[in-house]
Amino acid sequence: MTFPQTALPLRVELNLAGTWTDITHDVYSRDQIRITGGRADEGTKVDAGRCLMTLNNRGGKYVPRNPTGPYYGLIGRNTPVRVSVLTGANYLGLPGNVGDYASTPDTAALDITGDLDVRFDGTLTNWGATNLELIGKFTFATGGRSWFLGMRNGFPHFEWSVDGANTIQADAPVAPVIPPSGRLALAVTLDVNNGAGGATVQFYTASTIAGPWSYLGAPVVFAGTTSIFNSNAPLKIGDAVGSLGFTSASGACHAAQVRSGIGGTLVAAPDFTAQTAGTTSFTDSTGKTWTLAGGTDISNRRVRFSGEISSWPTRWEATDVYTQVEAAGILRRYGQGTSPLASTLRRRIPTDPALVAYWPMEEGASATQAMSPLPGVQPLSATGLQWAADDTLPGSAALPVVGSTASISATVPLATPGNWHVEMVYNLAAMPASLTTVLDVSATGTARRYLVRVQTGNVQVQALADDGTQIGFINATSPDFTGSWSRLQLIVATSGSNTTMNIVWVTIGGGGLTLGSTFAGSPGAVSRVSSPFGSGLAGMRIGHLSVFSVANTDIYYNADTAFNGESARQRMERLAGEEGLPLAILGLGAELIGTQRSLPLLDLLREAEDLDHGILYESRDRLGLAYRDRTSLYNQAPALALSYHTDIVGPLEPVDDDQHVRNDVTVARINGSSARSTLDVGALSTQAPPLGVGRYDDSSTLNLYSDDQPAQHAGWGLHMGTWDETRYPVVRVNLARSPALIDAATTVKVGDRVTIASPPPWLPPDTIDLIVQGYAETLSQFEWALEFNCTPAGPWNVAYLDDATFGRADTAGSSLAASATSTATTLSVATTSGPLWTTAAGDMPFDVRVGGEVVRVTAVTGTTSPQTFTVTRSINGVVKAQTASTDVRLATQPVIAL
Structure with missing residues (x-):
């Protein structure tokens, strides 16, 4: 590659009314574009990215309030901007939206009905999406279903149809490891007749489409032979299926291949790296014509910054008028928000499309009624409630307590008659002695009222006709869902010409019970919910009363516990999805997190980041965030390999300081236990110098899920804080x-x-x-x-079983038993603590470090200490004589990961 001898191919663009507009010609070359991102040297958190540039504003183009300017009404606060360099290899850019794809029409060569081999090579930001489309010949139109390859919950997913209507599905048995670069080649083969009366699907991965390919888990075998329907669908890459509802691939596709037969004849082979930037249509090596649709493009764009311009300060001097802008990454805007998010129930319940009415009942202490967040739903009237009196339900803000003369009543907008569902949360210390109404639901169907009444050892549900006649009845003598937060559900549904009513109790975070009965007639629709309560229910906590136009919903599930026990990744993905914040995640983020607290969005995301010990940062290629979990940092292959003499500019400035030293670490769980870990021996120990460095303590409180976690996190913090390296x-x-x-x-x-x-x-x-x-x-x-x-x-660098380097346990204590010259090929090594060194030939070779020299051990003999090491000297270029008692350690000392 030759660097341009004219000007660097820079591209600066503003997103104006949804269209990226090139303004590079207005960027002053006299001033450099300066970009920063990630963590500063002293920082523990990623700061908002910054991009500084100067724009020519002689025509008033960049004055937002200038009505004569061409960008009037299009620029202002938080105008999106991106800075790119157009250089390097080309690729197919996939924005990730519906309608973004490259396609080639159906042809006879693509009408494969037998064995199939499909390969995709991409650098994606959303490999971990719940459902992801990559490539397929598949539509929902009549006769359109053949096959497609994608991802589901992090596992490669393949579907095909035999009849054009129904599909057979196969998921890879193991998830692929997504490299930090995001580039992965994925392949699948379908053997329609494996010779044993069945069909076989096999998944593969590689670093690029050029291979070599490795099996991704065992074959997925199906009973009975199969075939692929000969559909009329085009072959698409990106938004490969469209109406399936999967997420479209976002990022870059480098190449793809479709073969007739496993390893057979290429029938489609788009190589996007071989195309000219800006091309919208081309012919691949098999003669297939490919056309780009939506926002896809062939580009070599390297996006260096994506952010927002919040202000447009104009300056002038003599004949020069210019605007110096400072764009910021998305963390700036989200970091300014200080309002905590509402409770998980309050946020979650309104997302159910079947919701008809909802009253959270999270009012303040002086409230007289409960508002509804739904348009057109009137407030719930209440008397005798002590508002904001109980905050012990994790998924809710403080809820009211029922007084001895309390009552509630609310009108429900009429929905289309049919199935319905009423639900609420409650906490009742004990059942009342006499039969007392908890819930009174009015409806427009055959039954006009549904009364839920409770007493010690008895729960009744009555369905009453308009004249008060009982037409349906449930009587339970065993349910006693008291003493903890529970959910009460009344579910009424059509069953032929009859109506089925069910009463359901769910202990929040525990089990439940369902009882039901059936009566003749129709459900109608809910028109009112109320309860007179009574002195027997005094002290009961209530809240989050809702009505749905479906027979059942699980919208309360997990939100009632504030998603306690979900993984860090699940917490981040859910929050980002709820807030419409683009977030790409690398790694499983599997560390379990406690309840979601009432904090601003960014604080909640960083709480998960702290717990998982990963890095939350800004994406370069789009206005959004990215997160890489702790495990994605383990034992990485280098993303960039440099040579000091040819690639480094300016001096390296090594630093040996105490900036990150922490040798006394305490970690506590919010509202839970704590653990402490200290290093009491060694160069960075708590001992006073010169035996150590003295005490450097650190304490943190993390939103951990269980009390089993603090000790592990304290140990990991100690490991990170006492790593002795320049x-x-x-x-x-x-x-x-x-x-x-x-x-x-x-x-x-x-x-x-x-x-x-x-x-x-x-x-x-x-x-x-x-x-x-x-x-x-x-x-x-x-x-x-x-x-x-x-x-x-x-x-x-952490321990991995069966790995030649990271799968070895280090010595507990070893040293040279005798001095050795700089050319000696045998060393006498004494074990001072722990077991002897291995003598098995299969464990050789391995590297040890002796006095700063790395030597390669090719054989070890001796069944008692000292043992004799046969070695190759100076592996790292250090040549020196070694003295007796010099410490002997593995050259690479992995530790047990968190």
């Missing part, structure tokens, strides 16, 4: 001088691993191994410089 805070790269690095360097994300080989002789000889925490970037006509803010990668 820091290299800033790594500078000039892409104008090293254009061969552009493709790799422009994919580096926060949390990626960067290595620097061949450090200068005055530094330790080992390859410098780093994790990127933040970055700064400078762009101008002839300059493109990157600065990575880094921390050591070493503490993220």
